[in-house]
Structure formats: C-alpha cells, structure tokens
Amino acid sequence: MKAEIISIGDELLIGQVVNTNASWIGEQLTMAGISVYQAVSVADNHDHIFEALETAGKHADLVLITGGLGPTKDDITKQTLCDFFGSELVFNELVFEDVKEIFRVRGRQVSELNRKQAEVPDNCTVIRNEHGTASGMWFEKDGVIFVSMPGVPFEMKPMVSNYIIPNLIEKRNLPAIFHKTVLTQGVPESEMAAMIENWENSLPPNVKLAYLPQPGIVRLRLTASGKERADQVSIVENEITRLSEIIGDYIFGFDKDTLEEIVGNLLRKKGKTISTAESCTGGYIAHLITSISGSSDYYKGSVVAYANEIKNKILNVKNKDLEKFGAVSEPVIIQMAAAARDMFGTDFSIATSGVAGPTGGTDEKPVGTTWIAVATPEKVIAIQFHFGEHRGRNIRRTALMALDMLRKEVVN
C-alpha cells in the first residue's frame, strides 16, 4: 500500500507553522507497513487543493489530508471535496450532537458557523472528532482511499491511531508489524555501531534496525514484519535480549521513556529521595526532574551554585580547594554532591560543574570539560567528561549523563 500526505494551509507555506503533522503521519504509516510516496503542503485554495487530490490519486492508493477545516476555514476545503468526489453537503445530526457537546464542555454557545460544521459530504464516512468540532471524512474513489482530517494535531492524531490505521489493517490485510525502540545513553552513534555490528549482521531478514540519534541519546528501533503479530513481538524481544548482553549498561529504557521519568519511577518504587547541586547545568537537571508530575514525591530541591562564592557560602566547598583546583575539579564536585545530600537530607544527590562554553575554556580545561558526581548513602562517585563546544548541547548532555549515573546507582 502506498500513501500520499496532503497538508492544507497558507500558514505552512509562509513558514508560520512547521509541518509536524506530515512527519508524524509519515511515521505512523511507516510503522504500519505503508510506504509514503510523497508529502505536499498546499494553499487554502480550491483549484490548488483539487489539483493536489487529483495528483495524489495517481501516485497512491491512500491519501491522508490534514487542515483546511474548522469554523473559519471550512468553506474552501469542504466545497473542493464535494466537487472532487461529486458530493452534496448534508446536515448530519450526529455530528451536530458532537459539536454541541464540545461547546457544552467549554461552556460556550453554538453559533451559526458551528452549525455549518455539522454539514458533511453525503458520500463519505464520518470519523468522529472527540477533541474538536471538525469531523474526519473517509472517501473512496476509483479504488483510492482519501481521508480528510482537521489540522490541529491533538484532534488529528486519534483519528489516525484509533480509526484509520486499525481500519486499514483490517480491510487491506496489511502485514503484522511490531516495533520497539531501545534507548541508550553514554555512547556516540559511531561507537555504538561498531559495538553492535556483529549482532546487526546476524539479524533475521524480516527484522530491520534504524538509528534515531538525539543529542546525548542514541535510539535503536527494531522492526519485525510477518504474518502473525505475536511472532513479531517475540522475534523483536528475543533480539533485544541478545542486544542487552552486548550494550546492556547503556540501555536506560524503551520507546517513549525519558531518563527523568525512569529515574523518578525508580526512586518512587524504592522510596528514596534526591537533591541536586548544579553549576554548569544551571538548574536544567532540576527542571527535567520537576517537569514530571508527582516529582515532589522524591525530589526535595537544588542549590544552583553558579558563582564560586556561592559554592563556598551555601555548599561549604572549601575556598582553598576552589583556589587550588578550580571550580571544575574532582575535590569541588565531591564536596558539592556531599553538601547537597546533607542539606536536603536526601538519600541521593547529583552535582555538576563544567565549562559549558562558548567562552571560559583554558588549555588545561577546554570548553566541554565537565565533572559530574553522584552521592549515595555509601559513597560519592565522580567522573570527568569531555563534551563538545556547543553550550546548549553541553548542558543537555551533562544533565542526561548525570541522570543516567544516578539511575545506575538507584537501580542496584
């Protein structure tokens, strides 16, 4: 099965909005075993939309259309769909009930414009919108499926995941596909590739590996396809077990997991608490931890000791060590971690101190030089790293590495 994605909206062409819908849909289709031929963004214009539908119908047997719907935009897109599919707009009582319900929840009045949103082409199957007023519309023409959806991501996504893909799997006899993404931290992509080369070469022919790098994280997505879903699940799980024997130390989670969530869940499960003392990360680790709802269960707080005098005054780092070794040094980072653990009365603590850049580097401690310490009830572990030259990425990599060092201590 081959698909084309059409995104409607002037705001996409003038660059006011980045087209994240097309990439999200592309990913969902790919994961369902449907190849994407192309993705096109077009203007809110009758002839242009009509031409895009015509062209897509020649390339693909599935055309997913987003945008151009909604109370102020409906006219052009719906009229174009009617012209293209030879339909009449008819008032749909069930759609109107949904629209009224949305307004009831929001405590607002239904306007005449909203009533018109309940008018849908008479030859489409309506896909209900649980989060907004514009319905999805499923058409078939000359063996090609066309589905029109609203452009608002949280209205469109459930239509794709809960309706369109399940329907295609059922009706079109698509292969069973299973994906699982292994999340690793601490090894760059090129080194990872070398470490797992033999494993990768021994993968069964129906299993594909994709590298999905992000700053500080390498994601490995395994995809198996075949007849029975259960078989694909066990093939993938089996390969991940083999992979864990090689790079288990670097794997921190799977699929949509984040390090801050994983660490948070571990701490909550074990009834342990954590605090932070941050210099070069400047509060970013605290921010990651507290971005998780419920983090107050295990997170007590942080001292962001940006200035050296604060490292001494609040975290009791010895002035003679600050003078002799500098703020980016083993003796200082150990004192910072220990002080945070004491002050906040937590089981664990994290401390960071580094040259984030772009200025402040020296021959001895170039930009990217970073010390991270984790204090546990038994010991303080301190490790020096050399990250890159980009300030934002150094902060992010330091935070991820620190959370992963903590994870390894909490998990044991």
Added chain:
Amino acid sequence: MKAEIISIGDELLIGQVVNTNASWIGEQLTMAGISVYQAVSVADNHDHIFEALETAGKHADLVLITGGLGPTKDDITKQTLCDFFGSELVFNELVFEDVKEIFRVRGRQVSELNRKQAEVPDNCTVIRNEHGTASGMWFEKDGVIFVSMPGVPFEMKPMVSNYIIPNLIEKRNLPAIFHKTVLTQGVPESEMAAMIENWENSLPPNVKLAYLPQPGIVRLRLTASGKERADQVSIVENEITRLSEIIGDYIFGFDKDTLEEIVGNLLRKKGKTISTAESCTGGYIAHLITSISGSSDYYKGSVVAYANEIKNKILNVKNKDLEKFGAVSEPVIIQMAAAARDMFGTDFSIATSGVAGPTGGTDEKPVGTTWIAVATPEKVIAIQFHFGEHRGRNIRRTALMALDMLRKEVVN
C-alpha cells in the same frame, strides 16, 4: 515571483526528521516578498525527483531544492539534475579546495567519495558551502530558476540568506520589504487584539500586521513593502512608536530577542546581580538565565525549594506561615524572595510558588494558581496569577512572567 520548495529525503517521508527546512525557507521567501506556491517532500529516487522538478517548473519561476546531497547520497540527486538540465558532471578545482579546507579544519583525510563531491554539473553556477562539503547549484531553464542545496540546515541557511535572496532582489527587481516583530508578554492574543484594534485599522495600506503567538508571548510582526527600503523602515518604526503608546508596558523586545537575554543585558549594563528561589518552576528560571553565555556576570544562583521543609530549612520561611497560608501564598513567596536576595547577596531576586498541575489543585487554589515575587533593594513585589491546566505551559508562563516582572524593576 512564485516559488516551490522541494525537499528530498526518505527520512522526511518516514517521519524520522521533521521538515523544518521547508518552513524556514517559506518564511524567508515570504519576508522577501516571494509567494510560495507549494512545498513537496520526495524520496531519494531518480524518477521521483525528476517528476518533482518538472512539476515545480510548471507552477513556479523559482524552485528551491534541499537535500539528497552529501558523500553517501550525491549519486541520485546530482545525476537527476544532470538529466533534467542536460548537463555533464565536471571536476571543479575551486569546490575541491573548499572540500579539502573543511577536512583540514576537522583534522580528517579526504576520501575518494569526497573528491567526487567536487564534481558539479557543467551548466550551473556553484554556490560555495562554508560549513560542509556539498555545494549549492544554481540552474536556469526556460526562465525558471532552480537552486539545489544541501539539507543540513546550517549549511543551507547561509546560501539562502547570503546568496539566493540578495541575488533575486538584485536581478528580479523585487519590492523593498522591511519587517520588525514586536515582542509582548503578559496579555493574551484576544485581549491584545482588542487593545490595538483602532491602531490596526489605521495602518497604511502597504503595512501588514501578523500575530505570531507562542506560549506566554504574543509577537506582532509588521511588514511594509514599497520602492525604497529606507521609506519602509521609517514607516514601520513610526507605527511601532504609535503602538508603544498603547501597549508599551507589555513590549519587552523586538525580533529575535528573548526575555532572558534582555534581562541579562540590562543587569550587566547596570552592574546589578540576581538570584532565584524557585518552587513551581523547579529550576526552569535558573535554566533560562544560565542558557545565556556570560550569565555568570550577573547570576549568582538559585535555591530550588521543591519540598516545604526545604522552604523552611534553607530559605527560612516560617513554618507557621507554611501551615496557615500554604506554600502557594503571599506571605511565603515574599519570604522566599527576601531570603534568596539575602543568601546570595544579590541586588534583585525572583521567587515562584504555584500549583503547576495536573494534580495538587484544590477549590481554593486550583491548578494554575501561582505567586511570583521580585525583591529589589527597596521592596518586594508579589503578584498572584491564574494560569492554565497544562503543567509544561504553566512552568513556562510563570518563568516568562517572573522575568518580565524583574525586567520592569531593573529598567527603572
């Protein structure tokens, strides 16, 4: 002038990469007065790229192509360009010098694959790539300009900004256009629209206003077009002066400014220092401030007092006030701000305490209830806000509001 954007790369279709190039190019073209007809993403495939070039040439008189270039990808795209434009690949000594220079800086050896990158079609104008090994290529065919560029954003962007747009302005006699974006904080878009309605209606016909909202910030972009650039600049500046008389209190900067930069520059200029005491923002304000290089000139540090006992133990907030009024209250926020200013010995301090959500709300203090305080050498200002229900956005809005409250105190 009408443009089409072609983005080449399988990674765009399978959703591995979001196509930010197309929106960025769309914005640049729009700002130069060139309308964008459509944007299409296609696969790394000869026939598909050929068809896209053919189709685009019928729609537009400018076709900007990104991607499909680079040492491992070159073959298909360059061969397709040769077939489409009837060219031969020839070795270009100047391009090879650039490639060698890139490798010299990176301390790596030039491979045979890289030598091939210096082969370019004989009927194009080469656009030098200062940041990578794949050159840009400018072709003209039947009155249509086609430009092929690498897909790596930091290689592509300088080609558009420094070469393509200046060349088009010169050769194609485009109108002179001037943009300036006014950044405001503290008023939602709908209220802003009502406040400036009369001003907006009185704008001269060659001046356009666009609303560009972001969480917590409303951006107003003014665009004037005409014959002479100098005239457009003065028309826009004049309108911004008029606008400032109405909403001056909410304007914190222009164009690409950020609040953390503006506040940082003000503090540095005045030789003043700042510290923070964060509860609901959990270190996010510290992170924003320290994301700016050189922030150690004015930023001393933060106490992230996430747990109530920490508010008492480290920030000396009175336990009886925590018990009587709760952590999200005026007496507590005032004590937090005052304590941070004392502890860190700074001129100013910021404190935050709120119910970020999604849990933790009560009838009296629903999710989104937030106190912010700013302490100055003379006084402590505390204000209560009601933000929304979304945790991430509450944290962001609180941080921006706090920085803006600080800005107003520092600027005076």
